[in-house]
Amino acid sequence: MEFFIGTCAKIDQVGIVKQAEDAGVTHFGAGEGPLLFSDPYQYLALAARETSTINLGTWVTNPLTRIPAVTANSHATLNALAPGRTFLGIGTANNALRSMGHSPASIAQLDDALRVTTGLLAGRRVTEKWRGKERELEFLDKDGSWYNIDHPVPVWMAAGGPRGLEVAARYADYVAYCLGPDPEMIKLVRRELDKAVADAGRPPGSVKLVAVSWFYQLRNGETWEDGVDHGFASGPISSCLTNIGFMRAHAAELDPSIVEASAAAATAYLGDPNATEQPHYLDTWSKYQKGLDQSHRPLITKQLCDYWCLYGSPDEIWEKAQGMIEAGVDMLSVFLSNPFTAERDIADIGTSILARA
Template sequence: MEFVIGTCAKIDQIGMVKQAEDLGVTHFGAGEGPLLFSDPYQFLAIASQQTSTIQLGTMVTNPLTRIAPVTANSIATLNALAPGRTFLGIGTANNALRSMGHRTARIKELTDSLEVSRGLLNGERVVHDWLGEQREIEFLDPDAGWYNIKDRVPIWVAAGGPKGLHEAAKYADAVVYCLGPNPEMIGLVRRELDKAVADAGRPVGSVKLVAVTWFYELRNGETWEDGITKGFGSGPISSCLTNIGFMNQHVDELGGDIVNATNEAAMAYLGDPNAVDRPHYLDVWKQYLRGLDPKHLPLITKELVDYWCLYGSPDELLEKAQLITESGADMVQVFLSNPYTAERDINDIGKSILARA
């Protein structure tokens, strides 16, 4: 089973990457948020020197906090440290930009960045539009060891809405999508992705689907509420935030109950944009991916936990992980939403899923 661990880059926890590798995890991604986490490339560079087989990449970077030539250089430099085991994960920057009070990247900004980054990584001369000026650019010394563009770098695109999925299908080697152990939702996303891939003139099945979910192994006597308070915290709300656009277009197939529940949780989390007492964006994001913010607990219902999360006993975890791949996903990804329990969760994934898959 190809299994991905994603987590925020915490510079004093680099040892978890080697831990994941030893337990059979195939890919490790480090999140990016300038006000939230440690820098992902520094984290991954050190991790590359402590590992030998695990694939390493961003989960995810974006086209606005780093312009395309910088992104291409950073990932090509990592590829020099970990030849042939590097991937570029990129998206529109939900957390990186919203936490600074800015809008996320537009799809056109993302696709422009993808074209430039992909071209540079392929050793091409490309046109880069920056600050209103178009200039030809290319890596100027690709054979001297500054960076590695000889070993191909797969591109993973994080998609949420229908337009994002459609555009990602043109460029991506893999599409990263928030999904839980629900066959209907996975099947729907797989179908729409394969259609978009075919529309782009690419072979159906050539773009992998990476299902991102949230994890907690229940101990004896624990219930789904413990999964929230001791495990994935506010993580399920992130799945709600990234899926509302897509789900609203497929209410007939998914059912009104789960679509409404997802919408309600996402809107309650973001708050009324016109409210006089709307919390400051820095306060909204201060607890993001640091476990559970108690005020979010009423928003996270069992319905949402069952739909978006990989939780349960060891047998249930294995069954749900296999269900995700059997329903159309090529890889399972757990994003560890609490850095303070990450080592515990990686160990649980290794012994309860990967050792028995």
């Protein structure tokens, strides 16, 4: 069974990648946020030295904090350390840019960055317009002494709306989408992705759907509240943030109550754009993916947890995981929302899911 784990890059915690590999995890991604986490490329380089089979990549990088040529070089360099095990995970950078007070990259910027980056990684000469000038680019090491572009680097794209799916359909091998165990939401995203792939002229099934969920294995006597307090914490809000545009566009096909609840949580997290006073972005993001921020606790309801999270007893988790695959997901993924409980969560994923596959 293929299974993906993503986490924030924490440079003194590289050992969890080997733990994940030993548990049967096939893909591991390190998050990028210049003001939030350790640098993912240093983290992944160390992980490449400590592992032998697990696939490694960014989860996710973006077109703005690093220009495409630098992103391509970083992945080609990692590919030299982990040949054939490197992937490129990229998105618009909701957290990396917002935590610096900037808007995420536009879909058009992501589209063009993928064109340049994938072209370079494929060994082609590409044209890029940068700083008002149009120039040709290509990797200049033809002998593979400095980096590796001989082994393909699959593209993983994080998407959260119809335009994102269109770009993913053109460039990606995998599209990762925040999804929980709700079958109707999964079927809706699956349908829209398959349509985008067909419109892009690619064969059916050429872009795999990866569900990004928030995980917690309940102990005896624990409830969903313990899942929030000790497990996935503010994770469900992240799913609301990335999904709300898509959900509103397809509101007629979804339960109105979950659309309303997701919109309310996203708005409360970011702040009402029409309000006179806005929370400072540094304060908003200061506790992101570090466990539960108590100010978020009132925003996280059982409805959101049930919809966006993969949690419960080991039997319940396995049943939900199977249901997600049956509804149309090609691969399951968990983003660990608290690095300080990562070892526990990886062990639980191993026993509740991977050991049963």
